[in-house]
Amino acid sequence: MIEVTDLTKLYGSTRAVSGLTFDAKPGQVTGFLGQNGAGKSTTMRIILGLHTPTSGKALINGLRKHDLRDPMRQVGAMLDAAEVQGGRSAFAHLQALAYAGGIGRRRVVELLEEVGLAGAARRRIAGFSQGMRQRLGIAAALLGDPGVLILDEPANGLDPDGIRWLRTLLRSLAAEGRTVLLSSHLMTEMSLTADRLIIIGQGRLIEDASMADLLARFQSGVLVRSSHAARLSKALEAAGATIRPAHDPDAGEEPVLAGAGATVHPAQDTGLGQEPAPGWPAAAEANARPVRDPGTGAQLLVTGLTAAAIGDIALANGCAVHELMSRRTSLEEAFMEITQ
Ligand SMILES: Nc1ncnc2c1ncn2[C@@H]1O[C@H](COP(=O)(O)OP(=O)(O)OP(=O)(O)O)[C@@H](O)[C@H]1O
CATH class of the missing domain: 3.40.50.300 (P-loop containing nucleotide triphosphate hydrolases)
Known part of the structure; x- marks a missing residue:
């Protein structure tokens, strides 16, 4: 002791x-x-x-x-x-x-x-x-x-x-x-x-x-990359989320759209099992061309909502989402926040 x-x-x-x-x-x-x-x-x-x-x-x-x-x-x-x-x-x-x-x-x-x-x-x-x-x-x-x-x-x-x-x-x-x-x-x-x-x-x-x-205590969050970050932020905040800009190691990277010539496989079944919502552009099926949009790539760290809820809100508001990933706060991030 x-x-x-x-x-x-x-x-x-x-x-x-x-x-x-x-x-x-x-x-x-x-x-x-x-x-x-x-x-x-x-x-x-x-x-x-x-x-x-x-x-x-x-x-x-x-x-x-x-x-x-x-x-x-x-x-x-x-x-x-x-x-x-x-x-x-x-x-x-x-x-x-x-x-x-x-x-x-x-x-x-x-x-x-x-x-x-x-x-x-x-x-x-x-x-x-x-x-x-x-x-x-x-x-x-x-x-x-x-x-x-x-x-x-x-x-x-x-x-x-x-x-x-x-x-x-x-x-x-x-x-x-x-x-x-x-x-x-x-x-x-x-x-x-x-x-x-x-x-x-x-x-x-x-x-x-x-x-x-x-x-x-240093909440986990969901990383969201969207070309409609401002609109999406508003909608997520209205749903009770807290939003911060995330550190983006890939900033400047060209966006990649699902369906831009990619092959899409169903991921592990999460049990959510939703049908695509009406109006879903079926980008995965369509042989869409890559989209270069200088606005794409703003990365947000969202707390207070699950990744599924964020995806639904993005869809309902017509916001393209290019990345959606649950993440846990690392000790390094917690340490930086505590000591700064
Ligand atoms: N023998 C000493 N004489 C004068 N000042 C000292 C002495 N030892 C440490 N200090 C000062 O006391 C403070 C604390 O130093 P200390 O080495 O304990 O920090 P630390 O947390 O171990 O740092 P580090 O992670 O860099 O090793 C510093 O400002 C350092 O310059």
Whole structure:
């Protein structure tokens, strides 16, 4: 368990952390997010007793780090993998840490295997890639088999396989009842790994929520691309929808009409089973020519209506729809909205 209470840290006139209160519970991966300079590393360093707070408290299992008995067995941390001395081998580095903590050589061998460095155990760390250094840092954090883990950007430099390995490892450590506090700028990875999120900005708490609640709050929506965006927006708003312009990575792309020489197959049956409405131009059947319309392509993000309802309203109002896609808000989008 990690408990941070009313924590403040000033570096001269810089307020790095300001009245911050949150906890990280056993059995969960708690994601710690914030823009650059938000105060994540400072908070982690204070929890680990490496910096002194200006005021407030940061406790691990109810005690300050310096007051923990047998600290290596209670808390493991990785803050900056690049800090590790390069002259030693991976084995010698871990062995020295293990020795200082009264931990046997067997654990070192076991961990080198677990983090995928067994084959490089006798190589000098100076020749390690960033990903290998990260793996070594994670092994060092796990040496004492601690109940609390604090990891600052552990996925940095890991390849996709390594990132997946790390996710599985952290999930299983939490499933064993450990407390995992994790910072990362990799939002997709964070959304797959963390149960709960603490988001800070300028040293203050902005958000403390479960991942599920947070994503649910930032409503999913339906992306609609229409050449009659203004008319369609009005009709959708009249039906109770909220409309925002959507980020459009394909802006400028030429529109493609169903039926413009395309072959159309029925998609998976959604159970809706409607007949085409009267007046439907049967574009799919007609060998219509591609239409180039500079107005086509305005993309809207619609919330409050289903894709089916939007399609019906578009049809009833004679609005051409070129794209209609349900989508869920990503953690990255939620994060941007929260922190801006
Ligand atoms: N040792 C220090 N001396 C002076 N100022 C510092 C020190 N450490 C951090 N700061 C300042 O405190 C603020 C918070 O920095 P911190 O490194 O904790 O943020 P962060 O959220 O970890 O950022 P990043 O995501 O970029 O690592 C920043 O304004 C930073 O410049």
